[in-house]
Amino acid sequence: MSFYVFMKYLEKTPERYDFAICLLSSGKLNDVYKRFVSYIEPGQKVLDIGCGTGTLAIMAALKGAKVRGIDINPRMLEIAREKAEKSGVSQNVEFIEMGVGELYTEGENSYDVIVSVLCFSELSEQEQDFALSMIKKILKPGGLLLIADETVPTGFFKRILIFKLRLFFKILTFILARSFTRPVKNLPEKIKKYGFEIESIRKNKMGNFLEVVAKNGP
Numbered sequence: 001m002s003f004y005v006f007m008k009y010l011e012k013t014p015e016r017y018d019f020a021i022c023l024l025s026s027g028k029l030n031d032v033y034k035r036f037v038s039y040i041e042p043g044q045k046v047l048d049i050g051c052g053t054g055t056l057a058i059m060a061a062l063k064g065a066k067v068r069g070i071d072i073n074p075r076m077l078e079i080a081r082e083k084a085e086k087s088g089v090s091q092n093v094e095f096i097e098m099g100v101g102e103l104y105t106e107g108e109n110s111y112d113v114i115v116s117v118l119c120f121s122e123l124s125e126q127e128q129d130f131a132l133s134m135i136k137k138i139l140k141p142g143g144l145l146l147i148a149d150e151t152v153p154t155g156f157f158k159r160i161l162i163f164k165l166r167l168f169f170k171i172l173t174f175i176l177a178r179s180f181t182r183p184v185k186n187l188p189e190k191i192k193k194y195g196f197e198i199e200s201i202r203k204n205k206m207g208n209f210l211e212v213v214a215k216n217g218p
């Protein structure tokens with residue numbers, strides 16, 4: 001999954017994003033969405049941070065949740081709105097142009113579930129900290145935080161191997177998009193630091209992609 005660094009390039013062509021991400025992840029990202037949606041109950045209020053083209057947000061809305069997807073890329077959001085319309089869930093999902101830096105505008109204890117897939121790796125360390133502090137505030141006590149992202153593996157040899165595999169994609173992405181993503185460091189520890197209780201962590205074989213399920217502690 002070292003190709004996730006390629007994400008910044010895919011975001012430059014949002015109309016091809018869904019196809020490319022499905023191809024590159026050999027459908028594995030879809031399995032992540034399904035696992036995350038299994039935690040969501042009909043009627044719950046859900047926030048998807050960095051929703052992109054809205055696949056996960058729409059799946060949650062199809063399950064009967066009331067969903068808000070936020071993202072800073074207006075073209076990704078346009079596609080998300082079209083997809084919601086086609087799926088017949090426009091009533092249950094809204095897509096808003098809004099960055100992590102504006103999360104303070106959301107009300108306290110507003111959401112039952114907050115999800116974020118492959119967005120934290122596009123944020124600076126400071127933005128990640130800010131996002132987690134805001135999530136702590138806007139998620140209801142006992143609410144769930146579901147984050148899946150590219151992370152730095154813990155083992156030394158895996159770290160070296162991933163660094164080398166990633167380097168090619170990183171250079172290519174920088175040439176094409178003038179930007180690249182950064183694997184998130186110590187994601188579970190970061191989440192815990194903000195008062196969440198880790199319920200489960202699922203790692204891929206290389207340990208460089210994590211799915212974290214955490215509960216908002218008291």
Ligand SMILES: C[S@@+](CC[C@H](N)C(=O)[O-])C[C@H]1O[C@@H](n2cnc3c(N)ncnc32)[C@H](O)[C@@H]1O
Nearest residue numbers: 007050051052071072073099100117118119122
């Ligand atoms: C790799 S895409 C992932 C999209 C989607 N979550 C998915 O699973 O396909 C990352 C998304 O995060 C968005 N993003 C990056 N920085 C952001 C920020 N500061 N606030 C909100 N969204 C952001 C990008 O615009 C992009 O759509």
